[in-house]
Amino acid sequence: MIRNPIEAVGDGIRGAKVSGEGAAARAEVPPERWEDAAAILKVQSGLSALMDLFCIDREGEGLRFEIVAKLSDGGGGSRFTLTARLPETGSEIASLVRVHPAAEWYERECFDMFGISFRGGPAHKRILTEDDFHGHPLRKDFRGVS
Amino acid sequence: MTGSAADAHEISIPAGDPGSGMPFRLVIKARGARVEAARSEIGFAHRGLEKLAESMTWHSARAVAERAGCASPGIAGTCCCMAVESLFGVEVPARAKWLRTILCEAWRIREGLSHAGRTLAHAGLPSRAALLLSCRDSVEGWVRASFGASGSSSRIGGVARDLGGAESKRGRALMRRVRDEAGGAASALAGDRIFSDRTRGVGVISADAASAWGVTGPSLRAAGQARDLRRDLPYLMYAGLDFEVPVGAEGDVFDRTVVRLLESTESARIVEEAMAMMEPGPLTAKEGAVVLPPAHEVYGGGEGLARHRRIMAGKQRLPAGEGCALVEAASGEMGFHLVSDGSPRPYRFRVRSPSFALCQAAPVILKGCAVEDVPMIVASLGASASEADR
Numbered sequence: 001m002i003r004n005p006i007e008a009v010g011d012g013i014r015g016a017k018v019s020g021e022g023a024a025a026r027a028e029v030p031p032e033r034w035e036d037a038a039a040i041l042k043v044q045s046g047l048s049a050l051m052d053l054f055c056i057d058r059e060g061e062g063l064r065f066e067i068v069a070k071l072s073d074g075g076g077g078s079r080f081t082l083t084a085r086l087p088e089t090g091s092e093i094a095s096l097v098r099v100h101p102a103a104e105w106y107e108r109e110c111f112d113m114f115g116i117s118f119r120g121g122p123a124h125k126r127i128l129t130e131d132d133f134h135g136h137p138l139r140k141d142f143r144g145v146s
Numbered sequence: 147m148t149g150s151a152a153d154a155h156e157i158s159i160p161a162g163d164p165g166s167g168m169p170f171r172l173v174i175k176a177r178g179a180r181v182e183a184a185r186s187e188i189g190f191a192h193r194g195l196e197k198l199a200e201s202m203t204w205h206s207a208r209a210v211a212e213r214a215g216c217a218s219p220g221i222a223g224t225c226c227c228m229a230v231e232s233l234f235g236v237e238v239p240a241r242a243k244w245l246r247t248i249l250c251e252a253w254r255i256r257e258g259l260s261h262a263g264r265t266l267a268h269a270g271l272p273s274r275a276a277l278l279l280s281c282r283d284s285v286e287g288w289v290r291a292s293f294g295a296s297g298s299s300s301r302i303g304g305v306a307r308d309l310g311g312a313e314s315k316r317g318r319a320l321m322r323r324v325r326d327e328a329g330g331a332a333s334a335l336a337g338d339r340i341f342s343d344r345t346r347g348v349g350v351i352s353a354d355a356a357s358a359w360g361v362t363g364p365s366l367r368a369a370g371q372a373r374d375l376r377r378d379l380p381y382l383m384y385a386g387l388d389f390e391v392p393v394g395a396e397g398d399v400f401d402r403t404v405v406r407l408l409e410s411t412e413s414a415r416i417v418e419e420a421m422a423m424m425e426p427g428p429l430t431a432k433e434g435a436v437v438l439p440p441a442h443e444v445y446g447g448g449e450g451l452a453r454h455r456r457i458m459a460g461k462q463r464l465p466a467g468e469g470c471a472l473v474e475a476a477s478g479e480m481g482f483h484l485v486s487d488g489s490p491r492p493y494r495f496r497v498r499s500p501s502f503a504l505c506q507a508a509p510v511i512l513k514g515c516a517v518e519d520v521p522m523i524v525a526s527l528g529a530s531a532s533e534a535d536r
Binding site: 023048049051052054056057068070074075076077079100101102105113126127128129130138142 | 194196197353357358359360371378479498502503507535536
Protein backbone atom coordinates (compact mmCIF):
# COMPACT_ATOMS: atom_id res chain seq x y z
CA MET A 1 0.00 0.00 0.00
CA ILE A 2 1.31 3.44 -0.92
CA ARG A 3 1.43 5.77 2.08
CA ASN A 4 1.19 9.53 1.96
CA PRO A 5 4.86 10.66 2.09
CA ILE A 6 4.11 13.26 4.77
CA GLU A 7 2.73 10.52 7.06
CA ALA A 8 5.46 8.05 6.17
CA VAL A 9 8.32 10.39 6.97
CA GLY A 10 6.49 11.96 9.93
CA ASP A 11 5.94 8.56 11.56
CA GLY A 12 9.24 6.99 10.60
CA ILE A 13 11.70 9.79 11.33
CA ARG A 14 11.82 11.34 14.80
CA GLY A 15 12.44 15.07 14.55
CA ALA A 16 11.16 15.41 10.97
CA LYS A 17 9.55 18.78 10.22
CA VAL A 18 6.89 18.30 7.55
CA SER A 19 5.01 20.98 5.63
CA GLY A 20 3.03 21.62 2.46
CA GLU A 21 0.90 19.24 0.49
CA GLY A 22 0.60 17.84 -3.01
CA ALA A 23 3.57 18.69 -5.21
CA ALA A 24 4.77 21.23 -2.59
CA ALA A 25 5.00 18.66 0.24
CA ARG A 26 8.39 18.70 1.97
CA ALA A 27 10.16 17.48 5.08
CA GLU A 28 13.32 18.54 6.83
CA VAL A 29 14.95 15.60 8.59
CA PRO A 30 17.94 15.37 10.95
CA PRO A 31 21.05 14.74 8.80
CA GLU A 32 21.84 11.46 10.59
CA ARG A 33 18.46 10.11 9.33
CA TRP A 34 18.90 11.35 5.74
CA GLU A 35 19.39 7.94 4.13
CA ASP A 36 16.69 6.32 6.31
CA ALA A 37 14.20 9.00 5.28
CA ALA A 38 14.92 8.43 1.58
CA ALA A 39 14.59 4.66 2.06
CA ILE A 40 11.26 5.01 3.91
CA LEU A 41 9.89 7.29 1.20
CA LYS A 42 11.00 4.86 -1.50
CA VAL A 43 9.61 1.71 0.15
CA GLN A 44 6.46 3.07 1.79
CA SER A 45 5.47 5.90 -0.53
CA GLY A 46 6.81 4.61 -3.85
CA LEU A 47 9.11 7.61 -4.36
CA SER A 48 11.57 5.58 -6.39
CA ALA A 49 13.06 8.31 -8.58
CA LEU A 50 15.60 10.87 -7.42
CA MET A 51 14.97 13.81 -9.74
CA ASP A 52 17.48 16.26 -8.30
CA LEU A 53 19.85 16.70 -5.39
CA PHE A 54 21.59 19.99 -4.68
CA CYS A 55 22.84 22.26 -1.94
CA ILE A 56 22.01 25.79 -0.83
CA ASP A 57 24.71 27.72 1.05
CA ARG A 58 22.96 29.76 3.74
CA GLU A 59 26.09 31.54 4.88
CA GLY A 60 25.76 33.21 8.25
CA GLU A 61 23.20 30.74 9.59
CA GLY A 62 24.24 28.17 12.22
CA LEU A 63 23.42 25.24 9.99
CA ARG A 64 25.02 26.63 6.89
CA PHE A 65 24.35 24.03 4.20
CA GLU A 66 20.90 22.87 3.17
CA ILE A 67 20.84 19.66 1.15
CA VAL A 68 17.73 19.32 -0.99
CA ALA A 69 16.56 16.11 -2.67
CA LYS A 70 13.61 16.12 -5.08
CA LEU A 71 11.84 12.80 -5.30
CA SER A 72 9.05 11.45 -7.45
CA ASP A 73 7.31 8.17 -8.08
CA GLY A 74 7.80 6.26 -11.33
CA GLY A 75 4.70 7.75 -12.94
CA GLY A 76 5.63 11.31 -11.99
CA GLY A 77 2.28 12.08 -10.36
CA SER A 78 3.68 12.24 -6.81
CA ARG A 79 6.41 14.70 -5.81
CA PHE A 80 8.25 15.30 -2.57
CA THR A 81 11.12 17.48 -1.37
CA LEU A 82 13.42 16.14 1.33
CA THR A 83 15.90 18.46 3.03
CA ALA A 84 18.52 18.37 5.77
CA ARG A 85 20.70 21.09 7.31
CA LEU A 86 24.42 20.66 7.95
CA PRO A 87 26.82 22.79 10.00
CA GLU A 88 29.77 24.48 8.31
CA THR A 89 32.34 22.31 10.03
CA GLY A 90 32.07 18.58 9.49
CA SER A 91 29.62 19.02 6.65
CA GLU A 92 29.14 15.34 6.01
CA ILE A 93 26.00 13.37 5.29
CA ALA A 94 25.20 9.80 4.27
CA SER A 95 25.18 9.09 0.56
CA LEU A 96 21.90 8.09 -1.09
CA VAL A 97 23.51 5.84 -3.74
CA ARG A 98 22.34 2.66 -2.02
CA VAL A 99 18.75 3.91 -2.20
CA HIS A 100 18.95 5.86 -5.47
CA PRO A 101 21.80 5.00 -7.87
CA ALA A 102 21.19 8.32 -9.65
CA ALA A 103 22.45 10.15 -6.53
CA GLU A 104 26.06 9.52 -7.55
CA TRP A 105 26.54 12.37 -10.01
CA TYR A 106 24.41 14.79 -7.98
CA GLU A 107 26.54 14.08 -4.91
CA ARG A 108 29.72 14.54 -6.93
CA GLU A 109 28.34 17.91 -8.04
CA CYS A 110 27.56 18.85 -4.41
CA PHE A 111 31.12 17.99 -3.47
CA ASP A 112 32.53 19.85 -6.45
CA MET A 113 30.47 23.00 -5.94
CA PHE A 114 30.08 23.10 -2.13
CA GLY A 115 32.63 20.68 -0.63
CA ILE A 116 29.97 18.48 0.97
CA SER A 117 31.14 14.94 1.83
CA PHE A 118 28.82 12.01 1.25
CA ARG A 119 29.63 9.09 3.54
CA GLY A 120 29.62 5.73 1.76
CA GLY A 121 29.10 7.39 -1.61
CA PRO A 122 31.26 8.13 -4.63
CA ALA A 123 34.85 9.11 -4.02
CA HIS A 124 35.49 12.84 -3.81
CA LYS A 125 35.84 13.24 -7.53
CA ARG A 126 34.97 16.50 -9.18
CA ILE A 127 32.46 16.38 -12.00
CA LEU A 128 32.00 19.81 -13.58
CA THR A 129 35.33 21.48 -12.81
CA GLU A 130 38.78 20.05 -13.45
CA ASP A 131 40.36 17.57 -11.04
CA ASP A 132 43.04 20.06 -9.93
CA PHE A 133 40.58 22.90 -9.37
CA HIS A 134 40.87 24.60 -5.98
CA GLY A 135 37.87 25.59 -3.91
CA HIS A 136 34.15 25.06 -4.24
CA PRO A 137 32.66 27.67 -6.59
CA LEU A 138 29.06 27.84 -5.38
CA ARG A 139 30.05 28.54 -1.78
CA LYS A 140 29.23 32.13 -0.95
CA ASP A 141 32.79 32.76 0.28
CA PHE A 142 34.39 31.54 -2.96
CA ARG A 143 36.34 34.42 -4.47
CA GLY A 144 37.26 33.18 -7.92
CA VAL A 145 40.43 31.64 -9.25
CA SER A 146 42.29 34.48 -10.94
CA MET B 147 42.49 0.96 -30.39
CA THR B 148 45.15 -1.53 -29.36
CA GLY B 149 45.48 -5.31 -29.68
CA SER B 150 43.60 -7.73 -31.91
CA ALA B 151 39.85 -7.56 -32.37
CA ALA B 152 39.10 -10.19 -29.73
CA ASP B 153 41.26 -8.55 -27.06
CA ALA B 154 39.88 -6.22 -24.47
CA HIS B 155 40.70 -2.67 -25.46
CA GLU B 156 39.79 0.84 -24.48
CA ILE B 157 38.29 3.45 -26.79
CA SER B 158 37.93 7.07 -25.80
CA ILE B 159 35.49 9.27 -27.69
CA PRO B 160 35.95 12.92 -26.75
CA ALA B 161 33.08 15.27 -25.94
CA GLY B 162 32.05 17.19 -29.04
CA ASP B 163 33.66 14.64 -31.37
CA PRO B 164 32.65 15.90 -34.84
CA GLY B 165 31.80 12.47 -36.22
CA SER B 166 29.56 11.29 -33.43
CA GLY B 167 28.54 14.61 -31.85
CA MET B 168 28.97 13.23 -28.34
CA PRO B 169 27.63 15.50 -25.58
CA PHE B 170 30.06 13.88 -23.11
CA ARG B 171 33.40 12.10 -23.12
CA LEU B 172 32.88 8.38 -23.34
CA VAL B 173 35.47 5.81 -22.35
CA ILE B 174 34.53 2.36 -23.60
CA LYS B 175 36.02 -0.93 -22.47
CA ALA B 176 35.38 -3.17 -25.46
CA ARG B 177 36.03 -6.81 -26.21
CA GLY B 178 36.01 -7.35 -29.94
CA ALA B 179 33.20 -5.16 -31.22
CA ARG B 180 31.15 -5.36 -28.01
CA VAL B 181 30.98 -2.74 -25.24
CA GLU B 182 31.76 -4.49 -21.94
CA ALA B 183 31.61 -1.35 -19.85
CA ALA B 184 31.52 2.36 -20.43
CA ARG B 185 32.13 5.50 -18.44
CA SER B 186 30.78 8.96 -19.28
CA GLU B 187 32.43 12.20 -18.19
CA ILE B 188 30.91 15.66 -18.38
CA GLY B 189 32.00 19.18 -17.52
CA PHE B 190 33.75 20.12 -20.77
CA ALA B 191 31.11 22.76 -21.49
CA HIS B 192 30.82 23.93 -17.86
CA ARG B 193 30.47 27.71 -17.77
CA GLY B 194 29.56 28.17 -14.12
CA LEU B 195 26.13 29.47 -15.09
CA GLU B 196 24.50 28.84 -11.69
CA LYS B 197 27.28 30.94 -10.10
CA LEU B 198 27.14 33.58 -12.84
CA ALA B 199 23.40 34.04 -12.32
CA GLU B 200 24.01 34.91 -8.66
CA SER B 201 25.84 38.07 -9.76
CA MET B 202 23.04 39.26 -12.05
CA THR B 203 19.57 40.71 -11.77
CA TRP B 204 16.68 38.29 -12.20
CA HIS B 205 16.15 39.54 -15.77
CA SER B 206 19.74 38.93 -16.79
CA ALA B 207 19.67 35.57 -15.03
CA ARG B 208 16.77 34.59 -17.29
CA ALA B 209 19.11 35.00 -20.26
CA VAL B 210 21.62 32.78 -18.44
CA ALA B 211 18.91 30.13 -18.16
CA GLU B 212 18.46 30.24 -21.93
CA ARG B 213 22.19 29.60 -22.35
CA ALA B 214 21.99 26.68 -19.90
CA GLY B 215 19.35 25.07 -22.10
CA CYS B 216 20.65 26.45 -25.38
CA ALA B 217 19.47 23.44 -27.40
CA SER B 218 15.93 24.70 -26.77
CA PRO B 219 16.25 28.18 -25.21
CA GLY B 220 12.52 28.85 -25.48
CA ILE B 221 11.74 26.02 -23.06
CA ALA B 222 14.55 26.83 -20.59
CA GLY B 223 13.74 30.55 -20.66
CA THR B 224 10.04 29.91 -20.12
CA CYS B 225 10.72 27.53 -17.23
CA CYS B 226 13.02 30.07 -15.58
CA CYS B 227 10.41 32.84 -15.95
CA MET B 228 7.76 30.54 -14.44
CA ALA B 229 10.01 29.87 -11.43
CA VAL B 230 10.70 33.60 -10.90
CA GLU B 231 6.97 34.30 -11.23
CA SER B 232 6.13 31.62 -8.64
CA LEU B 233 8.80 33.10 -6.33
CA PHE B 234 7.41 36.65 -6.51
CA GLY B 235 3.74 35.80 -7.04
CA VAL B 236 3.38 37.26 -10.53
CA GLU B 237 0.23 36.34 -12.46
CA VAL B 238 0.86 36.02 -16.20
CA PRO B 239 -1.94 36.99 -18.63
CA ALA B 240 -3.59 34.29 -20.75
CA ARG B 241 -2.27 35.39 -24.13
CA ALA B 242 1.30 35.30 -22.83
CA LYS B 243 0.71 31.73 -21.62
CA TRP B 244 -0.63 30.75 -25.03
CA LEU B 245 2.38 32.27 -26.77
CA ARG B 246 4.71 30.49 -24.37
CA THR B 247 2.91 27.23 -25.07
CA ILE B 248 3.43 27.71 -28.82
CA LEU B 249 7.07 28.66 -28.22
CA CYS B 250 7.78 25.56 -26.12
CA GLU B 251 6.07 23.22 -28.58
CA ALA B 252 7.93 24.71 -31.53
CA TRP B 253 11.22 24.04 -29.73
CA ARG B 254 10.08 20.52 -28.88
CA ILE B 255 9.46 19.92 -32.60
CA ARG B 256 12.86 21.36 -33.43
CA GLU B 257 14.53 19.03 -30.93
CA GLY B 258 12.42 16.00 -31.87
CA LEU B 259 13.24 16.34 -35.57
CA SER B 260 16.89 17.01 -34.78
CA HIS B 261 17.43 13.93 -32.60
CA ALA B 262 15.33 11.66 -34.80
CA GLY B 263 17.14 12.97 -37.88
CA ARG B 264 20.60 12.49 -36.37
CA THR B 265 19.65 8.98 -35.24
CA LEU B 266 18.50 8.12 -38.77
CA ALA B 267 21.74 9.49 -40.22
CA HIS B 268 23.74 7.18 -37.91
CA ALA B 269 21.41 4.27 -38.72
CA GLY B 270 22.15 4.45 -42.44
CA LEU B 271 19.12 6.40 -43.70
CA PRO B 272 20.75 9.67 -44.79
CA SER B 273 18.03 10.76 -47.23
CA ARG B 274 15.20 10.58 -44.73
CA ALA B 275 17.51 12.16 -42.15
CA ALA B 276 18.13 15.06 -44.53
CA LEU B 277 14.38 15.62 -44.98
CA LEU B 278 13.83 15.75 -41.20
CA LEU B 279 16.83 17.99 -40.59
CA SER B 280 15.73 20.37 -43.33
CA CYS B 281 12.30 20.58 -41.70
CA ARG B 282 14.02 21.13 -38.34
CA ASP B 283 15.95 24.07 -39.77
CA SER B 284 12.75 25.61 -41.14
CA VAL B 285 11.09 25.28 -37.71
CA GLU B 286 14.06 26.87 -35.98
CA GLY B 287 14.11 29.68 -38.55
CA TRP B 288 10.42 30.34 -37.96
CA VAL B 289 10.82 30.31 -34.16
CA ARG B 290 13.72 32.73 -34.21
CA ALA B 291 11.95 35.02 -36.70
CA SER B 292 8.68 34.98 -34.76
CA PHE B 293 9.83 34.87 -31.12
CA GLY B 294 13.15 36.69 -31.26
CA ALA B 295 16.62 35.81 -32.50
CA SER B 296 17.66 34.49 -29.09
CA GLY B 297 14.98 31.84 -29.52
CA SER B 298 12.80 32.92 -26.63
CA SER B 299 10.32 35.73 -26.15
CA SER B 300 9.54 34.74 -22.55
CA ARG B 301 10.23 37.50 -20.08
CA ILE B 302 9.49 37.66 -16.37
CA GLY B 303 5.79 38.51 -16.21
CA GLY B 304 4.90 37.59 -19.77
CA VAL B 305 6.32 37.69 -23.28
CA ALA B 306 8.23 40.36 -25.19
CA ARG B 307 6.35 40.17 -28.48
CA ASP B 308 3.14 39.00 -30.04
CA LEU B 309 2.77 36.63 -32.94
CA GLY B 310 1.90 38.66 -36.05
CA GLY B 311 -0.55 37.63 -38.77
CA ALA B 312 2.14 36.81 -41.34
CA GLU B 313 4.12 34.77 -38.81
CA SER B 314 0.99 32.85 -37.78
CA LYS B 315 0.22 32.07 -41.41
CA ARG B 316 3.75 30.86 -42.04
CA GLY B 317 3.62 28.88 -38.81
CA ARG B 318 0.41 27.11 -39.79
CA ALA B 319 1.88 26.08 -43.14
CA LEU B 320 5.03 24.90 -41.39
CA MET B 321 3.07 22.82 -38.88
CA ARG B 322 1.31 21.05 -41.76
CA ARG B 323 4.73 20.27 -43.17
CA VAL B 324 5.93 18.98 -39.78
CA ARG B 325 2.90 16.67 -39.54
CA ASP B 326 3.56 15.37 -43.05
CA GLU B 327 7.30 14.90 -42.60
CA ALA B 328 7.37 13.54 -39.05
CA GLY B 329 4.16 11.53 -39.35
CA GLY B 330 5.26 10.17 -42.73
CA ALA B 331 8.68 9.23 -41.34
CA ALA B 332 7.12 7.49 -38.31
CA SER B 333 4.88 5.29 -40.47
CA ALA B 334 7.61 4.64 -43.04
CA LEU B 335 10.07 3.57 -40.35
CA ALA B 336 7.60 1.05 -38.95
CA GLY B 337 7.90 -0.93 -42.19
CA ASP B 338 11.55 -0.17 -42.90
CA ARG B 339 13.59 -3.35 -42.71
CA ILE B 340 16.98 -1.60 -42.63
CA PHE B 341 16.00 0.68 -39.79
CA SER B 342 14.19 -2.04 -37.90
CA ASP B 343 17.12 -4.49 -38.09
CA ARG B 344 19.55 -1.80 -37.06
CA THR B 345 17.64 -0.34 -34.12
CA ARG B 346 15.24 -2.85 -32.58
CA GLY B 347 16.58 -4.27 -29.33
CA VAL B 348 19.55 -1.85 -29.52
CA GLY B 349 20.36 0.62 -26.72
CA VAL B 350 17.59 -0.64 -24.46
CA ILE B 351 16.66 0.90 -21.13
CA SER B 352 13.64 -0.44 -19.25
CA ALA B 353 11.08 1.86 -17.65
CA ASP B 354 12.21 0.82 -14.15
CA ALA B 355 15.88 1.43 -14.90
CA ALA B 356 15.12 4.74 -16.60
CA SER B 357 13.12 5.87 -13.59
CA ALA B 358 15.84 4.77 -11.15
CA TRP B 359 18.42 6.82 -13.09
CA GLY B 360 16.20 9.90 -13.24
CA VAL B 361 15.73 9.54 -17.00
CA THR B 362 12.52 11.23 -18.20
CA GLY B 363 11.03 12.48 -21.44
CA PRO B 364 10.98 10.54 -24.72
CA SER B 365 13.60 8.06 -23.44
CA LEU B 366 11.31 7.03 -20.57
CA ARG B 367 8.13 7.09 -22.65
CA ALA B 368 9.78 4.89 -25.29
CA ALA B 369 10.06 2.26 -22.54
CA GLY B 370 6.29 2.32 -22.01
CA GLN B 371 5.92 4.75 -19.11
CA ALA B 372 3.43 7.45 -20.13
CA ARG B 373 4.94 10.13 -17.91
CA ASP B 374 4.55 13.66 -19.24
CA LEU B 375 4.41 16.78 -17.06
CA ARG B 376 2.23 18.56 -19.60
CA ARG B 377 -0.51 16.08 -18.73
CA ASP B 378 0.45 14.96 -15.17
CA LEU B 379 1.05 18.40 -13.63
CA PRO B 380 -0.26 20.77 -16.32
CA TYR B 381 1.27 24.24 -16.61
CA LEU B 382 0.85 27.08 -19.11
CA MET B 383 -2.25 26.20 -21.22
CA TYR B 384 -1.77 22.43 -21.52
CA ALA B 385 -4.76 21.59 -19.30
CA GLY B 386 -7.14 22.92 -21.95
CA LEU B 387 -5.44 21.28 -24.92
CA ASP B 388 -6.21 17.96 -26.49
CA PHE B 389 -3.09 15.93 -27.27
CA GLU B 390 -1.78 12.39 -27.14
CA VAL B 391 1.28 11.23 -25.21
CA PRO B 392 2.94 8.68 -27.55
CA VAL B 393 4.62 5.76 -25.80
CA GLY B 394 6.77 2.87 -26.96
CA ALA B 395 7.22 -0.56 -25.43
CA GLU B 396 10.82 -1.75 -25.66
CA GLY B 397 12.81 1.35 -24.77
CA ASP B 398 15.22 0.82 -27.66
CA VAL B 399 16.54 3.17 -30.35
CA PHE B 400 13.61 2.28 -32.62
CA ASP B 401 10.99 3.25 -30.04
CA ARG B 402 12.83 6.40 -28.98
CA THR B 403 12.98 7.60 -32.59
CA VAL B 404 9.35 6.82 -33.36
CA VAL B 405 8.19 8.40 -30.07
CA ARG B 406 10.15 11.57 -30.95
CA LEU B 407 8.54 11.73 -34.40
CA LEU B 408 5.01 11.10 -33.12
CA GLU B 409 5.58 13.68 -30.40
CA SER B 410 6.57 16.20 -33.04
CA THR B 411 3.30 15.64 -34.91
CA GLU B 412 1.38 16.06 -31.62
CA SER B 413 3.31 19.26 -30.91
CA ALA B 414 2.43 20.56 -34.38
CA ARG B 415 -1.23 19.90 -33.59
CA ILE B 416 -0.85 21.71 -30.26
CA VAL B 417 0.66 24.74 -32.00
CA GLU B 418 -2.24 24.82 -34.51
CA GLU B 419 -4.80 24.38 -31.72
CA ALA B 420 -3.19 27.08 -29.57
CA MET B 421 -3.11 29.54 -32.49
CA ALA B 422 -6.81 28.94 -33.04
CA MET B 423 -7.76 29.17 -29.36
CA MET B 424 -5.80 32.17 -28.10
CA GLU B 425 -7.60 35.44 -27.82
CA PRO B 426 -6.29 39.00 -27.91
CA GLY B 427 -5.11 40.38 -24.61
CA PRO B 428 -2.19 41.89 -22.74
CA LEU B 429 1.24 40.29 -23.08
CA THR B 430 2.70 41.09 -19.68
CA ALA B 431 1.54 41.29 -16.09
CA LYS B 432 0.66 44.78 -14.87
CA GLU B 433 1.81 44.22 -11.30
CA GLY B 434 4.85 42.62 -9.79
CA ALA B 435 8.07 43.78 -8.19
CA VAL B 436 10.26 42.29 -10.91
CA VAL B 437 8.01 42.98 -13.90
CA LEU B 438 9.46 45.55 -16.28
CA PRO B 439 7.08 48.33 -17.37
CA PRO B 440 5.99 48.29 -21.05
CA ALA B 441 8.27 50.03 -23.56
CA HIS B 442 6.00 53.04 -24.16
CA GLU B 443 6.05 53.87 -20.43
CA VAL B 444 9.84 53.58 -20.31
CA TYR B 445 10.43 55.74 -23.38
CA GLY B 446 7.88 58.22 -22.10
CA GLY B 447 10.16 58.96 -19.15
CA GLY B 448 8.77 59.58 -15.68
CA GLU B 449 7.80 56.72 -13.36
CA GLY B 450 8.09 54.00 -16.04
CA LEU B 451 11.69 54.91 -16.79
CA ALA B 452 12.55 55.20 -13.10
CA ARG B 453 11.04 51.76 -12.38
CA HIS B 454 12.86 50.19 -15.33
CA ARG B 455 16.14 51.64 -14.07
CA ARG B 456 15.54 50.45 -10.51
CA ILE B 457 14.91 46.90 -11.69
CA MET B 458 17.70 46.68 -14.27
CA ALA B 459 20.31 48.41 -12.10
CA GLY B 460 19.49 46.01 -9.26
CA LYS B 461 18.54 48.74 -6.83
CA GLN B 462 15.33 47.42 -5.35
CA ARG B 463 14.55 45.19 -2.40
CA LEU B 464 12.49 42.13 -3.23
CA PRO B 465 10.60 39.63 -1.08
CA ALA B 466 12.71 36.74 0.24
CA GLY B 467 11.55 33.23 -0.50
CA GLU B 468 11.83 30.24 -2.78
CA GLY B 469 10.21 29.42 -6.09
CA CYS B 470 10.20 26.36 -8.32
CA ALA B 471 8.96 25.44 -11.75
CA LEU B 472 9.02 22.15 -13.55
CA VAL B 473 8.35 21.70 -17.26
CA GLU B 474 8.47 18.92 -19.81
CA ALA B 475 11.49 19.95 -21.88
CA ALA B 476 12.45 18.29 -25.16
CA SER B 477 14.51 15.51 -23.56
CA GLY B 478 12.79 15.22 -20.19
CA GLU B 479 11.91 17.16 -17.08
CA MET B 480 13.61 20.49 -16.60
CA GLY B 481 13.27 22.38 -13.34
CA PHE B 482 14.42 25.59 -11.71
CA HIS B 483 14.72 25.99 -7.94
CA LEU B 484 15.32 29.64 -7.12
CA VAL B 485 16.06 31.27 -3.79
CA SER B 486 15.75 35.00 -3.06
CA ASP B 487 17.25 36.54 0.08
CA GLY B 488 15.52 39.84 -0.57
CA SER B 489 18.40 41.38 -2.53
CA PRO B 490 17.91 42.25 -6.23
CA ARG B 491 19.93 39.20 -7.33
CA PRO B 492 19.26 35.44 -7.13
CA TYR B 493 20.70 33.90 -3.97
CA ARG B 494 20.61 30.42 -5.47
CA PHE B 495 19.84 29.55 -9.07
CA ARG B 496 19.50 25.79 -9.40
CA VAL B 497 18.88 24.21 -12.78
CA ARG B 498 17.71 20.60 -13.01
CA SER B 499 18.43 19.46 -16.52
CA PRO B 500 17.19 16.24 -18.12
CA SER B 501 20.51 15.85 -19.95
CA PHE B 502 22.49 15.50 -16.70
CA ALA B 503 20.49 12.36 -15.89
CA LEU B 504 20.76 11.08 -19.48
CA CYS B 505 24.56 11.48 -19.48
CA GLN B 506 24.80 9.58 -16.21
CA ALA B 507 22.56 6.78 -17.47
CA ALA B 508 24.28 6.46 -20.86
CA PRO B 509 26.84 3.81 -19.74
CA VAL B 510 24.01 1.65 -18.38
CA ILE B 511 22.29 1.85 -21.77
CA LEU B 512 25.47 1.25 -23.76
CA LYS B 513 26.62 -1.81 -21.84
CA GLY B 514 26.58 -4.86 -24.11
CA CYS B 515 25.91 -2.99 -27.35
CA ALA B 516 28.08 -3.05 -30.48
CA VAL B 517 30.78 -0.37 -30.61
CA GLU B 518 29.53 0.78 -34.04
CA ASP B 519 26.08 1.50 -32.55
CA VAL B 520 27.38 3.85 -29.84
CA PRO B 521 26.97 7.15 -31.76
CA MET B 522 23.48 6.17 -32.92
CA ILE B 523 22.35 5.21 -29.40
CA VAL B 524 23.74 8.42 -27.93
CA ALA B 525 22.06 10.48 -30.68
CA SER B 526 18.74 8.79 -29.90
CA LEU B 527 18.97 9.88 -26.24
CA GLY B 528 19.12 13.54 -27.26
CA ALA B 529 21.29 14.75 -24.39
CA SER B 530 22.73 18.24 -24.67
CA ALA B 531 26.15 19.16 -23.25
CA SER B 532 25.12 22.72 -22.56
CA GLU B 533 22.24 21.51 -20.39
CA ALA B 534 24.21 18.83 -18.55
CA ASP B 535 27.28 20.97 -17.84
CA ARG B 536 25.61 24.36 -17.33
